[in-house]
Amino acid sequence: MFDAAIVGAGPAGAATAIHLARRGMRVVLLERTQGDRRKACGEGIFPRGLEELRRLEVHPAVDSLGAPLTGVRFNAAPYQATATFGGGSLALGMQRTDLDPLLRRRAVEVGAELRLGASVRSLVRGPGRFTGVETEDGERIEAAVIVGADGLRSRIRWLAGLDRPQHRRRYGISAHLQLPRPVDPLVDIHFHDDAEVYVTPVGPATVNVAMLFRRGMRSSSGGPTAAFRGLIQSHALLAAGTLLDVPVAAGPFPAASRRPWRDNLLLVGDAAGFVDAISGEGISTSLLSARACADAVVRYLDSDLERSFERYARQRGGLARNADLLAHLSLVLSSRPWLARHSVRNLMRQPETFRRLLGVSAGDLRVADLRPRDLLALTVGV
Ligand SMILES: Cc1cc2nc3c(=O)[nH]c(=O)nc-3n(C[C@H](O)[C@H](O)[C@H](O)COP(=O)(O)OP(=O)(O)OC[C@H]3O[C@@H](n4cnc5c(N)ncnc54)[C@H](O)[C@@H]3O)c2cc1C
Numbered sequence: 001m002f003d004a005a006i007v008g009a010g011p012a013g014a015a016t017a018i019h020l021a022r023r024g025m026r027v028v029l030l031e032r033t034q035g036d037r038r039k040a041c042g043e044g045i046f047p048r049g050l051e052e053l054r055r056l057e058v059h060p061a062v063d064s065l066g067a068p069l070t071g072v073r074f075n076a077a078p079y080q081a082t083a084t085f086g087g088g089s090l091a092l093g094m095q096r097t098d099l100d101p102l103l104r105r106r107a108v109e110v111g112a113e114l115r116l117g118a119s120v121r122s123l124v125r126g127p128g129r130f131t132g133v134e135t136e137d138g139e140r141i142e143a144a145v146i147v148g149a150d151g152l153r154s155r156i157r158w159l160a161g162l163d164r165p166q167h168r169r170r171y172g173i174s175a176h177l178q179l180p181r182p183v184d185p186l187v188d189i190h191f192h193d194d195a196e197v198y199v200t201p202v203g204p205a206t207v208n209v210a211m212l213f214r215r216g217m218r219s220s221s222g223g224p225t226a227a228f229r230g231l232i233q234s235h236a237l238l239a240a241g242t243l244l245d246v247p248v249a250a251g252p253f254p255a256a257s258r259r260p261w262r263d264n265l266l267l268v269g270d271a272a273g274f275v276d277a278i279s280g281e282g283i284s285t286s287l288l289s290a291r292a293c294a295d296a297v298v299r300y301l302d303s304d305l306e307r308s309f310e311r312y313a314r315q316r317g318g319l320a321r322n323a324d325l326l327a328h329l330s331l332v333l334s335s336r337p338w339l340a341r342h343s344v345r346n347l348m349r350q351p352e353t354f355r356r357l358l359g360v361s362a363g364d365l366r367v368a369d370l371r372p373r374d375l376l377a378l379t380v381g382v
Helices: 011-022 047-055 096-109 155-159 223-233 282-303 307-334 337-349 351-362 372-378
Strands: 002-007 027-031 067-069 071-076 079-084 091-093 113-116 120-126 129-135 140-148 170-178 186-191 195-203 206-214 248-253 265-267
Touching (some): 002 129, 002 282, 011 027, 011 282, 047 091, 067 195, 071 337, 079 337, 079 351, 091 195, 096 113, 140 282, 155 265, 170 223, 206 223, 265 282, 307 337, 307 351, 337 372, 351 372
Parallel strands (some): 002 027, 071 186, 140 265
Antiparallel strands (some): 067 091, 071 079, 129 140, 170 248, 186 195
């Protein structure tokens, strides 16, 4: 019998396992893949996520890995606006095939049991609570607490009756490119009429290219991969690059839970809810809420009180709020190309406003810290 069975060993699940195992809990981390599958992601980790990775003490230290990023650049031709992270802090571009194994290794190092190829198919229920999970192989694993960290299309969220149906309309796709020369250490975001293209350096002259688009494009001729290749060809620098891997897709989003817990089961990371990849905050929010989730599990095991889960729900809501609000705002911009151009032009003229908006996204400032003129700059212009 484990203290906690964690379903899914992405950033949210692995980080929750690290926190719990470090505190002496018996933890099993169940991952359906063999640990080598790529995940569609922009691979930009914002400063507060990077800080959280440092706290997890992964080896080698994250600062020696990936590509440091100083800020973000918005492009809506003919306009271009750049903002750097406040206080000289850095973000990190890091491939998920490096990040995820790093976190899993750390979980094992601090005492968690990792089972790769363990795909959870159902929850086992006893009187008034869940008693464990069952894998596709028919193995039953008993635990005092179940944590669903199984991502955007969480089966655990659905099995626990926590799924909140959404009008799901957006998709993402990503791949890596080797470029002829290194690029600026920035997340470069290009607003197109029907997609946003994110270019994030993840190594010397290696970039991640992630595209976000609406449902219509998915069914356009050739599907998302053809659309992906087409958009690459329309960028002078990207067109000169070499595709290093096959594009992988994710979606649809958004996804939401009615609440992130029920009885002795909690949801963390994308499983608890994901508005959109447009804010580039998913990994950071997952890592930070993993710590809050682990705290709630420990308190619950000490006291058996559901109050600790209510507190987790509030904490998680607070951690996701800024990124979610910015995601909603950015979605309004991206759905109207003329508005995106207008806003990027305003941000180019008002660098302080752009810096403040990035501060909110990076977690240095709260949405409440924004001045009315910051929000106006994004819409009507001042
Ligand atoms: C196109 C795109 C671009 C993005 N760009 C960025 C970005 O630049 N920066 C950023 O911070 N975030 C970005 N995100 C968001 C980020 O990828 C997610 O928020 C993050 O991966 C969430 O981590 P997670 O651990 O909750 O879920 P995941 O990373 O999805 O991990 C879930 C894990 O659960 C496993 N699993 C699923 N079902 C089962 C099961 N039944 N049994 C066992 N295991 C299971 C999966 O195999 C997987 O390993 C992007 C997302 C998309 C789609």
